[in-house]
Amino acid sequence: MTLKLHNTLTSTVDTFTPLTEGKVTLYTCGPTVYDYPHVGNWASFIYWDILVRTLIASGYTVERVMNLTDVGHLVSDADEGEDKLEKGARRENKTAWEVAEFYAEDFLAGMEKLGLLPPEHIVRATDFITQQIDLVRILKEKGFTYQTTDGIYFDTAKFPAYANFARLDLEAQKAGARVEASDEKRQPWDFALWKFTEPGITRDMQWETPDDLLELPPIGQEYGVGSKGHANRTLTPYSLLPTSNDEVVYGFPGWHLECSAMAMSILGPTIDIHTGGIDHIPVHHTNEIAQSEAASEARFANFWLHNNHLKIDGGKISKSLGNGYTLQDLEAKGFSALDLRLFILQGQYTSEGNFTFENLTAAQNRLKNWRDYAVLRHQIHDGLHDDDKKNDDHETYVSLQAASGALREALQNNLNTPEALRIVDEAFARVDGKSLDRIHRHGLVSFLESVDELLGVQLIDTTPDIDDEAKRTILERERAREAKDWVKSDQLRDTLARAGISVRDMPSGTVWSRI
Template sequence: MLKFYNTPKRELEDFKPIKDGEVTLYTCGPTVYSEPTIGNWTAYIYWDILVRTLETNNYKVTRTMNITDVGHLVSDEDDGEDKLEKGARREGKTAWQVADYYTDSFIKGMISLNLIKPTNLSRATDFIDQQIAIINNLSSKGFTYETSDGIYFDTSKFPKYSDFAHLNLDELKAGARVHFNPEKRNISDFALWKWSPENTKRDMEWDYLGKKGFPGWHLECSAIALNTLGDSIDIHTGGIDHIPVHHTDEIAQSECYTGKTFANYWLHCNHLTVEGKKISKSLGNGYTLKDLEEKGYSPLVYKMLTLQSHYQSGGDFSFTNLIASKKRLLHWRNIAAIRHQIKGQSEGDFPSLASKQLILEAINNNLDTPRTLSTIDQIFNEIDKKPISKINYSNLVDILEFIDQLLGLELLTTTPDISEEAKKLILIRRQARDNKDWQKSDQIRDILLQENITLKDTIEKTIWSFRE
């Protein structure tokens, strides 16, 4: 049985979808004004594992992820500059060009991490009409009011507003959650639509009520989710920083619009730290996937590092941890390489196909990736101990396919067979060792090392592995 920690309930719950065998899932996506850091990627890795886990449990998943290409201000306080406009000024481009460039970059990053592409990857600027329709509906019901800088949602009209994040609205001080705005009726009220500043021409603005403006950040998620997944969805995901503001606001505007529960399960991941510190430009620790690749660490190595921590606890990045992750992934890849050396071998039943159930039980318990990885380590360590003649080819391939489906670490696609020339050299070296020709044996070993192949001599045969 699948179990998730459901944020509103603050407890583990058995998962029961709205419709048997199907899941609707919404993921808060990137704001495309700069290159994502490894901290940004952590969330998308975890939610990819969520999708894979659901699919492994035979659910058909319809997933939407938004692309925030307008309306995300530099703070969650409905003031400051739009991040896209800021990015445009920084790079000497238009906001549209910046959004296109970093959207493409984000998609390339998803591919390099082998993340499953969402059913709908939706840009906020493609849903302007739908966002305006929600504002019109909320206004007709009396949930909104206008100020000099925009149209706001009146949170006092939604009695459940504080429930999701367990907010104490009486204790909220002006400036603690939002900067004081004397035109706002309540300090928790939020902007649905912002008017363009006077005498300013924005790259992204639209006509509404006879004036130029743009949507607030929170509104896009509701409009995109409701129009691609329906009035009520099964699961909504995001970071823990989304709980008190962004997701609380989404729930308010969505449920007042539809009159229905917006999402039944809310999953939130914790932040990544770097050597115990928050990621920030001032500390120079905002590494990107490209930065890591330039240092010799593939995106899949970083993915392995991420999965070593539970999504709720968050992880800590260090190059020491990254080196350990690289070694772990190399070991797993070398287990996968054994399949080339036992093709057609049917003796024995190891690894047992029951091992898949142990892995599934681990991941089904609230996406427990650390326990899942530990379970796989145990299975692979047992394979290491077994004589190669006792490993069943079909069973090994089956469990590797299962792990690839569940974790997306590409164990099979990154471990091709070695060349026929290399195989011949291994046989020649074996003969040399039988003849005690150690010089020739060492020479062939060194040649193969240059081809990224290491050798392990056993009584039965010589087993090859990847050096790195």
């Protein structure tokens, strides 16, 4: 079966083919490491993990780059306000470097808890300053940049396809644009490639702006360019800007630049798939495309995948409402990262999701139910499956094998995770209530492996066998039942419950699961 994905470039579900047969290059916009990620942030990474798993199951090798934004992501999309990292540093009385390190570690630990496959390259913006500067240099040489008092900007007027990707109505944007402090911009949607450190400000993270990137004013003249539309405005030159080649101008990269620089320097000018959140379309990804394609003169990505918003209780996630739940918040309420993972997979990435604790509880119950089927593998005895018994369990073998195939096909159909989850439910429902000798052990194990490989829910890892003592207690209880010693049988049931094990008495014998 072919793999189909919703491509933002075409607004349709298209058949995927990579540039190189058998190999996929993938770029995922990563987190800004200045705070704990909330459930909405994690949703995106969970969906792209499913994408990677589906690509692998479709026979591709995947080379993926994900960035950690540790500099330059300003509070406002309009290249204004504080750098989120520097703000985090003030909040926590640390340096921006310490803040980045702390939250990068937290993010990587969260990835592991959620069972997200590690990308081949997890790279930090601060480790790619040279590549980012090189990209600015290429854009400057090709005439796509201009300088203002606070930085080097991309001139979107020089890139006529700028509005195409997000189908932007730039005229309407212009009418609604506020006159900003940085209105030296030639167009309101021009964006910073490189920002100069503001005068009087000491940044933890800043780098020397190479001289060849700077347009120096003739000595003695007032500094400032590009005040188009605001001819009467007096520009005050920043004291840090040079009046001669002897002075150093410090600066830092604009947020959008890192993704283009990393993707192109590691994966090449054109990548197969680029992923991110739907909120990245109008600004961040539009800007990534403009600067990448202006520099390389090639298409930046063939497929763009975007996950829709996750709402909380039907509304927006917002700091002021305190509903930006983190993994730590969920754990404190008794939910695991894998519960969250299954909750997210209950919706398809293209649909808007709604997080409520009720829905999360439903996902937690579903996962518990799946684990109850997973532990059956410890209770089916291989000895029962000699040749003359073969027909007894053949039916479950066939149906579980078919379910593995259907599961993969559901994901190959535009990552239809809700359908995939239904297929798992139905496969287990067909096993439900069957006596153990009618369940094909190898068939069950191989199905569990498929579910884990494709959905990453770790059914096998989270359901180890019980210890020998518990097994002896179960046998002892069975003997007590045979002897109709109900008091002892109940006592032994309580002993097992204290060890976190519950037992069900089926016509074919006792079946245990974990509480």
